[in-house]
Amino acid sequence: MMRSVFLRNAKNYLMTGMMLAATLAVLIPLGLIFFHIMKMGMSSVNLDFFTQIPKPTGETGGGMANGMLGSLLMIGMASLIGLPVGIFGAIYLAEFGGSKVSTAIRFSADVLSGTPSIITGMVAYTLLVVPMKGFSALAGSVALAMIMIPIVLRTTEEQLKLVPGSLREASLALGVPMWRTTLRVTLRSALSGVMTGVLLAIARVAGETAPLLFTALGNQFWGKDLTQPMAALPLQIFSFAIAPYEDWHRLAWAGALVLVVVMFGLSLTARYFGRTRTGE
Amino acid sequence: MNNIKVHLESLNIHFGKTHAVKDISMDFPENSVTAIIGPSGCGKSTMLRSLNRMHDLVPSARVSGKVLLDNDDVYGKGVDPVGIRRRVGMVFQKPNPFPAMSIYDNVVAGYKLNSRMVRSEADDIVESCLKRVALWDEVKDRLKANAMTLSGGQQQRLCIARTIAVKPEVILMDEPASALDPISTLKIEELIEELKERYTIIIVTHNMQQAARVSDYTAFLYMGDLIECGETKKIFTTPEQKQTEDYITGRFG
Secondary structure: OHHHHHHHHHHHHHHHHHHHHHHHHHHHHHHHHHHHHHHHHHHHOOHHHHHOOEOOOOOOOEOOHHHHHHHHHHHHHHHHHHHHHHHHHHHHHHHHOOHHHHHHHHHHHHHHHHOOHHHHHHHHHHHHHHHHOOOOHHHHHHHHHHHHHHHHHHHHHHHHHHOOHHHHHHHHHOOOOHHHHHHHHHHHHOHHHHHHHHHHHHHHHHOOOHHHHOOOEOOOOOOOOOOOOEOOHHHHHHHHHOOOOHHHHHHHHHHHHHHHHHHHHHHHHHHHHHHHHHOO | OOOEEEEEEEEEEEEOOEEEEEEEEEEEEOOOEEEEEOOOOOOHHHHHHHOOOHHHHOOOEEEEEEEEEOOEEOOOOOOOHHHHHHHEEEEOOOOOOOOOOEHHHHHOHHHHOOOOOOHHHHHHHHHHHHHHOOOHHHHHHHOOOEHHHOOHHHHHHHHHHHHHHOOOOEEEEEOOOOOOOHHHHHHHHHHHHHHOOOOEEEEEOOOHHHHHHHOOEEEEEEOOEEEEEEEHHHHHHOOOOHHHHHHHOOOOO
């Protein structure tokens, strides 16, 4: 009798301990990354970093303002292309889709979101860079949009499906047409969840480097023309980190820090939206 | 007997291979309450929902036969289900106010969602509809409060107010009191009594006492068949069919 209690307790402690160890194994790398980037990047994050473009080789100082502007522009363009496709696609899947077509679309979206992002970059390269005979921010935006669409599509669909059928029925029974019901009742009810998905998709593409290598290419100067190569923060981090100059390394660390903080902020905002939905 | 408001002629409803409602023909008189009773799964809700074409959303559902609303064929060619639903309102089993809207907005939801709201009229509609469902005194000081802050019984009366706000001719009620406590149930039943002066009411209920209390006519359904229908008094005192008698005396169902 005593023995079995002892054994049970021992097993309990062992298992709890293992789970704690697994949790730490997840958290420690995250903490290490964050603190290391803080340590290396903090000293170089200053006003110049946010306002200056990179200085020519050999000169010290400068910043990554053009990269941040480029990232903003391209993420904005990608959202303009990707969000309507993702959200309207999700409405089709959740509200109108026949079973066979829906299954095919869902499967494609899942495959697409599992596709390595460098492949997405190559597709955009073939579709846009080759015919347009040059790297461009537009091609970069399309590549990013292709990554956003499946994420937005699936999260929005899940959120729409969570809206109770009784609300749709309530609206329809009042003589409200299906399309108005979908927009004003169903989508409206799912809005905070949809926002969460949108923000997570933006956070995801904000850090993408590979699809931009073949498309936006990068730019040492202020590039504001969407048909021309454009700088992006992750691209600049990449090219500065592999350059042989100490000063560029510092900038790369600063860029990494800014990027991590932005992603952290986006994820927190996404969580906030998710929370207001469940009313916690 | 009053005029016939809704007339069913060999109504059949299938869900895929299930034959849920079998060849039902009957009449629903105007300005009266008709109760549909029967054991679970007998097709009473299915039949009710066919009257305002709610089955249109279910791809596997197939409705055949005729449903006439004042001699207009509800399932006729080119008939817009939206127009039918404006004439035939519905109150559901579980109170389902719009959770993101205030009490006020819920009452005028039918106008707001359709963008047909005239602002100056809204206040009057809200007040008169809430008064008719006897909710006005309870909520008049907090019309802007979220509808979900109301109790279940109040929510259901709000849903009825929302339904009558769009001026339907017929109101379908699908077990409107089954999720409510006895006091709220009583209030809903009193309300039904008052509403029949203006509307034709068709109510599905599990509760035979309720059917006896509120309805003028009763239809008994069993396994998708209409066993018997007629004046409530007659159905409950001298039913013609053995099955009806067995059901209302509680011998099965």
